Amino acid sequence: MYNRLKIILFALLFPLVMVAQDSTKTKSGKTSVSKKAKEVEQTLSKSNPEATADKYVELANELDKKGDYAKAEDYLKRALPIYQKQKNKDKIASTTRSIAQMQEKQNKVKEAIVSYQSASEEAVDVGYSRVNSNDASRLQNKSPKVQAEYLDSNIKILENNGKLDDAAEAYKQKAVVDLKSENKEMAIENYEKAIAVSKDKPEEVLKLKSEISKVYASENNLDKAIEITKNTISEAEKIGSVSQQIEQQQTLADLYFKNENQDDAIVLLEETYNLALKNGRTFDAKKAMLALSDYYREKGNQAKAIELYDQFLNDFDRMIQADSSLVDAKIFQVTEEKIKQLEKERALKDELITKKNKFNYVLIGSVILMLILLGLIAKALFSIKKKNKKIALQSLRREMNPHFIFNSLNSVNQFIAQNNELEANKYLTSYSNLMRNMMETSNKDFISLANELEQIKKYLDLEHLRFQDKFKYEIKVDEKLDTDAILVPNMLIQPHLENAIWHGLRYRETKGKLKVTFTEENQLIKVSIEDNGIGVEKNKELKTQNQKVHESRGLNNVEERINLLNDLYHQQISYTISSGSDGNGTLVTLYFSKTTKVV
Template structure:
């Protein structure tokens, strides 16, 4: 700051020229939009943005950027508000609720006084209601929906708002009020249209499912499906989503009541419906759920066939998430029926599908980040246009306000620098989090692969009983690991469960090589202390596979979790052959593999320390006379509250 002021002081002597130069960028933005703007062009840009806001949000943002800049130069408040309304709808689509709320509020502020009877105002109120509903702000959602209901509305607009109010009460668990909100709605197709009638029936079906009136719910659901099928070309995606939600509600109740034949019929009906529209992803989900009822009835072969078809369909539409779900259920079914080899192969496919799901999630996050960056650019340009307007209005006074103008420039420079720094910092943090997830994604398949090799060895030794026992324990462990793999931190209680099960499996395989003990300091609160998942396991794996496994006599492995100066230390000790002797026994490939695993852990710790401002450390000590290794992991107190 001091250097900046020293640099700017000489400019006071030639301030007029300097001010003009500093203002050039904002003035250029303002002049550029002003020269191109007309009411026709603004209206057309808004129409274009509206047409592609759901199918191509990136292109819609480009249209909004142009329309917003022109609206500001024209002083067209209605068009400006419509631009913010479109931004809110785009944010709502990509599930950025906070940004959606900000933009809807900007539209609301510009429409509330002068344009509070316009269609844009009604859309804004619904957008505010929808976003608050998604954020579980139920009372606020009702305020906006009821505010919209006080306006002059068409029959269809009023019906949709009453359905929205019903959904709020439904999500609150107030099913009587949810039903009362739509009780008086007409279901005459000629008046309401097939799609809207279908949605009314669907909402009632969902409510009846929750009040255990499942037969009534099923009848209404079928009728709703027929009406939405009749209006499929005109029915928006929300109608289809509503059908899916109700189907799952009814299915859940039918299974609870063990009415499996009815659930199977419901799923087959849904499969036929979705095959008509080539919605193969939803067909895959239905087949997965269908297999559960078939299995419950004892129709195992048919259940297996449905799961195989579900996996194939998911693969055909590049949906690794559904594919993973199909393989997981199929593997569990194989395992339950004693088909160990098939279960093993299917678990391997499941692991691969989980990895592809993580990659797809990362791509989606990057695409969303680009849309958010584009919106920040729109905000910057709109700020520049507003600044350009103000500069034009005050141009004649600038000679008398030289010093004040210079100070304003300094403030703008500092403010702009601050926002650039803030955005860069946010971008860096986002990239670090993506890198952290990527490293976690590399750890899980590696871990699963090693465990599956153990099962494979039992099978190769014709020890099917041991393989089955090991596979059962391994299934529990894998579920725990995968359930927590997307978390940055898990509790010590969960980590103890995972580690205990893992060491038990390793001991089961190498029981003649080592015994083990796990000790946790009573001063440590297992439910509040948090640490990164899959942080301790690789060091235990190294101790067993590279230290204890090669020892001639039976060794010992100890894990101690202790309190240390308000934080926690994890000490992993073994009396194996030591790192030096282990290195001599390894092949080049094993050395490279071990180095890569430890490097991944180091990179994870570096990113965790940077992102969360912590100080995780790992120290590896060689015990005297190559008598083993000790690893000390220090967990900082910022993520480990101690009681």
């Protein structure tokens, strides 16, 4: 009958609690868990990844204090990828270690080992890496003695590095190992050491003292356990920790029952119920009421047990109105839903950004590829165009060679006709030397000035053999010109020398003069070819139609070559033809860029 009443009563109570949560939301303050959850929500809405990760960790710490290790692990795992993306090694290591600790508290040993090993690998600090490695080894080893050795090593490292929270946790773990080994004295000592390094955390100290009380109680040293618990209650009152005061009073009541001190236990439970009622702690009040009702039921006082239930129901509305923990649970639940929604929105946004970035990368890559292809095509076309121009230049240059060869053969023929074998032989020797030199440079667009001067001299010597009585020549080169370094266009001067001799000087009745001068003017090489032949105008009168066509083609050849050289090699080549300085003869002036290297 009593058990059925108990079940029905609490089946009715639980929905009322849920309704009360909604109705009291605005009247209750937020606890640390819901507050931290709200902060997570705010950072998510501001799209601040690092701040969000930090708030995830803070929320996980609060959940750890509440004993909700699964949720704490979940939020730590949400923070970890953000730190990994930012490559924050310190936070990656500390968060991974926290995940391992939550997994260990849930007895997920294999997962905890992997997490500790990962934290060890990520840690920048050698000592911190060793601590995590020790914890992984500790979980892999079942021997309490070996586990204690790993914990001792960790404690030393952590205390030296000032990580007192982790050191306190290591002392607690060592106390648990001692209890497994039935070494309760050492367990108490390690709890006391944990208290010493946790002195700045009063609530943690109270929990550690409660653990010491449990050790004494397990040894049946109830008086010592009661003494410690009483002190703990007094300290809880001093720091204003209602939750610890209620918890320790319930523990003390259990100790009183074990010590056959039922009257003190009942009084203490009633005080605990009233304290919970006053501070709106519904579940603590329920726990105290159940302990009392169980006691009365065991004593056969069913009426008193039912009276306690009635009292609880009468106080229920008042407790619900004042119970912030119930409201906090609902607020946290609602906030968690918002967090999940914001995370989904962020994930969707990140996915869209990733897709957009991929599209942009593909587009940019395609544009770059197209530009490269266009560049290669343009380069190929430019190269082909340049090669065509070079071929055209060589073709034009080679046009001059047959003409020169035919003139030379005519000269040889003339010497043979005159039975002047000695002169013919001498002419052929000079001709062969000149041709050899010209053939060696026939594939070059530019040759050194020294080489060009040598060719000019050989050519003029050759022509002088034929027209000894018609002209003499003079070549003058400015001493400032470095003839070996300066480059000039190949076979561009020779046609003008040929014109001066064949169309000017050879028609003179007396011996004429041909003067070739090389100087520098305005950073250009100036070549002056001056003769005192019959002159341009008179020469035109004497020419046949065939000669006019030939000379026109020769000048066109020179002009085309100059245009190609200027285009291909960015030169400043030009020439002018005018009457001589005394009004007779012809003056040809050529200008070349002062070039020492052709690209």
